[in-house]
Amino acid sequence: MKNTMMKSFTVGLILIAMALIPACRSSRKAKPTTPTTTVTETVPDVSATAATETVVDTQTDFVREDPRPTTEELPTDLDALNRYVQERGHVRDAFFGYDESALSADAQAALTSSANWLRSNPQYNLLIEGHTDERGTEQYNLALGDRRANTARQFLTALGIDGNRLRTVSYGEERPFATGSNESAWSQNRRAHLVIVGTR
Amino acid sequence: MRSRFLPLVTLFALLGGCASTGDVARLQNQVAELQEELAGLKRTTAAKEEVQNVNQRIAEQTEQLLRSSATLVSKVDQMEERIQNTQGTIEQTNYRIDRMAQQMTQFQRDLELLGARVQPAAPGSPSSEITVPAPGPVVSAVPSENPVDVYQAAYRDYQRGNFDLAISGFRDFITQSPNSDLADNAAYWIGESLFSQQKYPEAIAQFDSVVTQYPRSDKVPGALLKKGFSYLNINERAQGIVQLQYVVHEHPNAPEAALARQRLRQLGIETR
Amino acid sequence: MKKILAVLSFALPALLSAQTDVTVTIDPSQASQIVRIAVPFPDSVPKTAGATVAASEEIREPFFAPLTRDLAYSDAFAIAPLPPGIAPTIEVAKRAGAHYLLKINVFREGPDYLVDPELLDMTGASVLKPQRYRSPRAALTRTAHTIANNILRIVRGTPGIFMTRIAFASNRTGNWEIWLMDWDGANQTQITNHGVISILPSWAPDNERMVYTSWLKGTSDMWIINRRGGGRIRLHTGLNLNTSATFSPVNNDIAFVGSTNGNPDIYLINDAGGNIRRLTSTGSIESTPEWSPNGRQISFTSGRSGTPQIYVMDAEGTNVRRISFEGDWNDDATWSPDGERIAYTSRVRGRFQIRIHNTVTGETRIVAGEGSNEQPSWSPDGRWITFQSNRGGKWQIYRMRADGTDLLPLTSQGENKEPDWSKKLE
Known part of the structure; x- marks a missing residue:
């Protein structure tokens, strides 16, 4: 029992060392390109406005010099508002790989643009729902949904969104977006769904 | 055993971070430079457009800075998942080895039993061409409870x-x-x-x-x-x-x- | 005088059970064999003044059918077929190869039904304590289960599972709600009416209360409710998730999955909502705790090895060890009442199956078959397993023997899942 433990430890060390090298390299390659381009492609104007406001938070000097105060008319009804921001891609759900809770580059881009919108609309809070596809077991999937919702939450707080504005709930596989037992339905259901909720 | 991997996770995070901490520092420098530039501009002429330009660049840099730290967080998540998978493989392999070891023990015991049973017959029979090597001192032929x-x-x-x-x-x-x-x-x-x-x-x-x-x-x-x-x-x-x-x-x-x-x-x- | 009476009334049941022992020892091999019992349809001849005989069709479905089903599935009895059209006498029963003859009279008195069962051995001696059962029509099925339990206890000396109930979640009303049914799928009754998602019911050891998870307040919380749907209380944990709750078999602790910052772990809380203790502290996902019957071990699912696998720990959170090594997704572990076996959901080549792990020998085997088969739960006598399967296209609840035979669907309306068999016998 003790011998195998040591053996496995050594094997583990080697395996991890092997895994480390490509991890470091690939991440260096991926980072500067993907997220930046995706963001500017999809939501150019919003990110600009949002960016101005970020500066407002840290550099009080420029508060009054904001050149383009955006006066975008937002629907007052919450359902309508959620449809509005999702359709325009201002707020976007993060999708996950099978049995994964780590954020892909696409998911990061979606959350980045959502963070921008939240920054420029500080009067709203966000509910993050964690969902999974139907292929796993229900009980473990509830826990996986919780993890996904919180991965998204942590990413948003890392982007500077106040944690007090973000609430999470897991639905596991209990409330699927798409029905059907095929990959297109499954991939639709593996997500952190962002819902704008009440004003502060 | 599980816990021994914890320091590795930290090591991992540090190595993953080595790329981005450099980036973060560089970005911080750039932001500082831009701020100086901006302050200079403000002092001399109020070139509105230029201020706006620089303003935007600062915003972009800040966002990139935040994003890279957020990316770092999810990168650590990914690495953790990878370590877990590796550990799972090791455990499964260990399990198989254990099972095989158990089977070997059982096999050995069966062999010993067989040897013990053959032994008493050997001295009586003159035609003992096949000599069964006695595996050490032969214990009682019928073992007590396993x-x-x-x-x-x-x-x-x-x-x-x-x-x-x-x-x-x-x-x-x-x-x-x-x-x-x-x-x-x-x-x-x-x-x-x-x-x-x-x-x-x-x-x-x-x-x-x-x-x-x-x-x-x-x-x-x-x-x-x-x-x-x-x-x-x-x-x-x-x-x-x-x-x-x-x-x-x-x-x-x-x-x-x-x-x-x-x-x-x-x-x-x-x-x- | 009074003393003598008391002694007598104590002695009477003792005498009766002594007589039972005699009937069993007539044929010693009988104890391990199936006992053949003849159960003629209730007599149509009135024997009690002032009561009318119940019409045969009104008692067939609610009474006679469940009674014969219970006996046939008891593992102790086989029904001896009686020739039709002949009065069921001892002689007739004997010729049919029966060891016992169960004669039943059912009468009506106002809205009530009166049931007089009489169990005779082949010498014509009565082996069942004379007792009359009175119940309204709606409770006739429970009377049938009670009689079956009594017969099993007299003949075999073991308690029966015929009065146990299965809790489950059903969406037949349009929302997932908590429901109850008898062990044979009859008598399905709705317990919650929240109009949201309410799932994962789990019985307390007293068969009186259940704990389940509901999104009634927007987030998932644990609620305790009694078997009649009353006495509802919410357990405040201060954590996220609050799922997979399960009562300790030996004290007032509840094990559940709680989460902080996206890190689901196994926690304990008492049934009044106090004394929260965290049992696991890894960075990975932990879920689905379940107590061993002696209350000293807790099985759970963990993703610490990359895929969901089954682990067991002491009730203090110490001494964690992995017990599942086959299948790339294992969950829903649940212990047999003797603590020797753990049934769990195990994915084999892309399909979920019920796997049974022997905690003593470490061996495992697969039961169940078509479709996906998940969420097993043992009957309190350890002979049966109920589980959910989508083999018919929709999720429905099934029951089978622990070896996978005698499969029977228990539900059909809407979709139904997460069966949990009540823990106490009778």
Whole structure:
């Protein structure tokens, strides 16, 4: 029992060392390109406005010099508002790989643009729902949904969104977006769904 | 075993970070430069457009800075998942090795039995061309109860809540097979059975013997912690606290250390 | 005088059970064999003044059918077929190969039904304590289960599972709600009416209360409710998730999955909502705790090895060890009442199956078959397993023997899942 433990430890060390090298390299390659381009492609104007406001938070000097105060008319009804921001891609759900809770580059881009919108609309809070596809077991999937919702939450707080504005709930596989037992339905259901909720 | 990977996770995070901490520092420098530039511009002329330009560049840099730190967070997540997968593979391999080892033991035992049965026939028969090599001193031809059966019967009793029977069964097993791979487990289960019966002083003595007799057993952190819990359950607070602190100190990465810290916190004692 | 009476009334049941022992020892091999019992349809001849005989069709479905089903599935009895059209006498029963003859009279008195069962051995001696059962029509099925339990206890000396109930979640109303049914799928009754998602019911050891998870307040919380749907309380944990709750078989603790910052772990809380303790502290996902019957071990699912696998720990959180090594997704572990076996959901080549792990020998085997088969739960006598399967296209609840035989669907309306068999016998 003790011998195998040591053996496995050594094997583990080697395996991890092997895994480390490509991890470091690939991440260096991926980072500067993907997220930046995706963001500017999809939501150019919003990110600009949002960016101005970020500066407002840290550099009080420029508060009054904001050149383009955006006066975008937002629907007052919450359902309508959620449809509005999702359709325009201002707020976007993060999708996950099978049995994964780590954020892909696409998911990061979606959350980045959502963070921008939240920054420029500080009067709203966000509910993050964690969902999974139907292929796993229900009980473990509830826990996986919780993890996904919180991965998204942590990413948003890392982007500077106040944690007090973000609430999470897991639905596991209990409330699927798409029905059907095929990959297109499954991939639709593996997500952190962002819902704008009440004003502060 | 699980806990030994923790430092690796940290190492991992650091290595993953090496790329981005450089980036972050560079970005910070750039932001500082831009701010200086901006301040200069403001002082000399109020070139509105230029201010706006720089303003936007600062915003972009800040966003990139935030994003790279957010990316770092999810990169650590990904790495953690990868480590877990590796560990799973190792565990599965170990399981297969264990099973094979068990089969080998069984095979060996069968062979010995076969040898023991062939042996008595050999001297009588003159045509003994096939000489069966005696595997050491031949024990009784019919073996007494298989030690594994004794262990399993005791464990069955434990599961059924027949703790007295379980204790005597595990004791028999240790007497019969003191060098077995399962001896440390049996000793632990005796302690756990006593603990289940709320016979805490006896449990303390038994968990103690797990630690002294089998110091390298994977049951040691559990035995130490439950020794501490036993003390607390009979209101020997000081002894209990010392035990829990010992677990934290000696096995900082075992799951038992986290449990000890939690209990200490409930007792109003902070651990680092 | 009074004393003598008391002694007599104590002695009477003792005498009766002594007589039972005699009937069993007539044929010693009988104890391990199936006992053949003849159960003629209730007599149509009135024997009690002032009561009318119940019409045969009104008692067939609610009474006679469940009674014969219970006996046939008891593992102790086989129904001896009686020739039709002949009065069921001892002689007739004997010729049919029966060891016992169960004669039943059912009468009506106002809205109530009166049931007089009489169990005769082949010497014509009565082996069942004379007792009359009175119940309204709605409770006739429970009377049938009670009689079956009594017969099993007299003949075999073991308690029966015929009065146990299965809790489950059903969406037949349009929302997932908590429901109850008898062990044979009859008598399905709705317990919650929240209009949201309410799932994962789990019985307390007293068969009186259940704990389940509901999104009634927008987030998932644990609620305790009694078997009649009353006495509802919410357990405040201060944590996220609050799922997979399960009562300790030996004290008032509840094990559940709680989460902080996306890190689901196994916690304990008492049934009044106090004394929260965290049992696991890894960075990975932990879920689905379940107590061993002696209350000293807790099985759970963990992703610490990359895929969901089954682990077991002491009730204090110490001594964690992995027990599942086959299948790339294992969950829903649940212990047999003797603590020797753990049934769990195990994915084999992309499909979920019920796997049974022997905690003593470490051996495992697969039961169940078509479709996906998940969420097993043992009957309190350890002979049966109920589980959910989508083999018919929709999720429905099934029951089978622990070896996978005698499969029977228990539900059909809407979709139904997460069966949990009540823990106490009778």
